[in-house]
Amino acid sequence: MSHLGASLKEAVVGSASSFPWNKSNLPKQLFINNEYVDSKNDKKLELYSPKDGSEVAKDVALAGEHDVDAAVAAAQAAFPGWKKTPPTVKRDLLLKFANLLEAHGKTLAELTRLTLGAPFGSFGSFEINMAVESFRYFAGWIDKFAGESYPQDDGFMKIVRNEPLGVTAGIIPWNGPLGNVGMKAGPALATGNCFILKPSEKTPFAALSLGTLIKEAGFPPGVFQVLSGDGTTGALLASHMSIRKVSFTGSTTTGRKIQEMAAKSNLKRVTLELGGKSPAVVFDDANLENAITWCVNAICANTGQVCFAASRVYVQEGIYDKFVQGYKKAMEERAKTVGDPDEDSTVMGPLVDKLQFERVTGFMDRGKSQGTLLTGGGRVGSTGFFVEPTVFTNVPADAEISRNEIFGPVSVLNSFKTEEEIVARANDTNFGLMAGVFTQDINKAMRVASDIDSGMVGINCVSLCFLTAPFGGSKESGTGRENAINALRMFTEPKTVMINLTY
Numbered sequence: 126m127s128h129l130g131a132s133l134k135e136a137v138v139g140s141a142s143s144f145p146w147n148k149s150n151l152p153k154q155l156f157i158n159n160e161y162v163d164s165k166n167d168k169k170l171e172l173y174s175p176k177d178g179s180e181v182a183k184d185v186a187l188a189g190e191h192d193v194d195a196a197v198a199a200a201q202a203a204f205p206g207w208k209k210t211p212p213t214v215k216r217d218l219l220l221k222f223a224n225l226l227e228a229h230g231k232t233l234a235e236l237t238r239l240t241l242g243a244p245f246g247s248f249g250s251f252e253i254n255m256a257v258e259s260f261r262y263f264a265g266w267i268d269k270f271a272g273e274s275y276p277q278d279d280g281f282m283k284i285v286r287n288e289p290l291g292v293t294a295g296i297i298p299w300n301g302p303l304g305n306v307g308m309k310a311g312p313a314l315a316t317g318n319c320f321i322l323k324p325s326e327k328t329p330f331a332a333l334s335l336g337t338l339i340k341e342a343g344f345p346p347g348v349f350q351v352l353s354g355d356g357t358t359g360a361l362l363a364s365h366m367s368i369r370k371v372s373f374t375g376s377t378t379t380g381r382k383i384q385e386m387a388a389k390s391n392l393k394r395v396t397l398e399l400g401g402k403s404p405a406v407v408f409d410d411a412n413l414e415n416a417i418t419w420c421v422n423a424i425c426a427n428t429g430q431v432c433f434a435a436s437r438v439y440v441q442e443g444i445y446d447k448f449v450q451g452y453k454k455a456m457e458e459r460a461k462t463v464g465d466p467d468e469d470s471t472v473m474g475p476l477v478d479k480l481q482f483e484r485v486t487g488f489m490d491r492g493k494s495q496g497t498l499l500t501g502g503g504r505v506g507s508t509g510f511f512v513e514p515t516v517f518t519n520v521p522a523d524a525e526i527s528r529n530e531i532f533g534p535v536s537v538l539n540s541f542k543t544e545e546e547i548v549a550r551a552n553d554t555n556f557g558l559m560a561g562v563f564t565q566d567i568n569k570a571m572r573v574a575s576d577i578d579s580g581m582v583g584i585n586c587v588s589l590c591f592l593t594a595p596f597g598g599s600k601e602s603g604t605g606r607e608n609a610i611n612a613l614r615m616f617t618e619p620k621t622v623m624i625n626l627t628y
């Protein structure tokens with residue numbers, strides 16, 4: 126799914142770290158100013174296992190207004206010192222933090238798995254590894270994100286400095302709880318900002334446990350804080366007058382609200398990484414096996430709960446029948462790997478919770494009257510939130526399952542005739558996150574890659590990302606980019622300093 130590395134190394138960190146958290150001792154307090162503290166809000170988060178619906182915890186802190194204000198005040202106090210911390214010190218802190226994440230990766234994955242249900246061998250280790258590699262990658266940028274200068278031919282020397290913004294926040298979804306932390310906290314901290322992390326109410330435990338590692342890595346109080354909570358906490362951050370930037374990943378519906386809250390408060394900067402309905406286009410001359418493998422992995426990874434999943438598959442009519450056969454077989458093979466996320470042999474775990482289960486199975490049920498069910502279409506077992514990988518064929522473009530993001534292992538598969546026709550059909554969506562083009566003809570591949578309106582396009586691959594290249598979408602899939610140098614730009618203000626050389 127990505128090339129960030131498949132397995133998590135068991136690193137040895139210099140000093141033996143005491144990491145008290147595990148499934149019998151869950152972190153439930155907020156992490157403010159380098160201390161675990163109770164929330165001043167009486168409301169609590171309740172968490173349940175997606176394996177069987179059993180209760181995991183009913184008393185996890187939900188940060189309210191006083192808690193948010195306390196974290197913002199601590200961050201404001203920490204900012205001047207953190208901004209001026211020498212680059213090598215900042216770098217070493219981020220690297221140490223990355224090593225600590227890696228050393229405790231299996232436990233962190235378990236803390237997430239309790240309420241997300243992602244098996245370690247497939248998505249669990251992938252997203253921890255992504256967090257580890259993000260902190261390393263952005264640590265490497267710290268002394269290399271130089272500004273610019275412009276010639277003094279007109280008598281004025283112009284120097285552009287990349288200034289940190291101040292107090293920043295990351296509001297993240299449940300589907301990649303730690304991977305998202307790396308992609309947001311990494312560039313925010315590397316560029317000298319203070320950062321407040323707001324994990325999803327559905328997957329708070331790995332994020333809350335980070336407090337111990339933040340302290341052990343040596344971050345000064347107030348630089349990196351964690352506030353668990355729900356949408357109300359997110360809204361307090363998005364509308365806060367002293368937060369200068371919110372980096373948000375989540376649904377398009379919430380993204381709109383965040384942008385509105387930012388506009389109505391202090392015009393804080395906003396990066397939005399939102400939903401998708403990404404097309405994979407397979408031409409007659411494609412390597413069939415390669416196309417099928419990518420298309421199956423793309424829609425089944427993390428049980429389809431991936432923003433850039435290729436959920437619309439279009440195959441040219443010359444190989445359509447063969448593709449249908451191979452894709453169906455591969456999806457049915459994948460169905461055999463659905464099971465208990467705690468078992469090593471499981472590739473596909475359950476959907477995250479009852480709400481998501483009802484949403485996805487609702488799409489599956491209604492889809493049966495919108496297209497032809499090729500495979501799947503139902504629940505697996507009678508407890509927990511397990512579903513079959515599902516494909517519908519011959520689905521009209523205006524059908525609900527063709528247009529809406531389902532966020533489950535459900536794809537629509539249709540045939541097409543010409544390149545011109547398929548570019549129009551692929552672009553017939555409000556989203557623009559990812560696309561895939563499968564062909565042996567490089568000219569055609571490059572033409573289609575250029576004509577498709579999306580932030581990312583894979584050629585002979587789809588639904589993948591790299592830390593070294595911009596990540597994000599066009600249209601209603603979002604605004605701004607994560608990863609690469611682009612992420613650093615999203616967390617800094619270019620300041621132009623003009624020197625008068627004429628007097």
Ligand code: NAD
Pocket residue numbers: 296297298299300301323324325326354355356357358359360361363374375376377378379380382383397398399400401431432433530532558597598602603
């Ligand atoms: P969501 O929008 O419901 O929630 C995301 C986060 O926003 C959570 O932390 C939530 O507490 C918070 N939130 C909810 N209401 C809020 C409000 N009014 N103000 C401020 N914050 C609020 O999304 P989700 O269900 O957690 O995640 C699934 C969605 O995320 C899907 O649409 C998926 O495509 C998208 N996603 C996008 C990317 C990407 O990079 N483009 C990556 C992962 C997930």
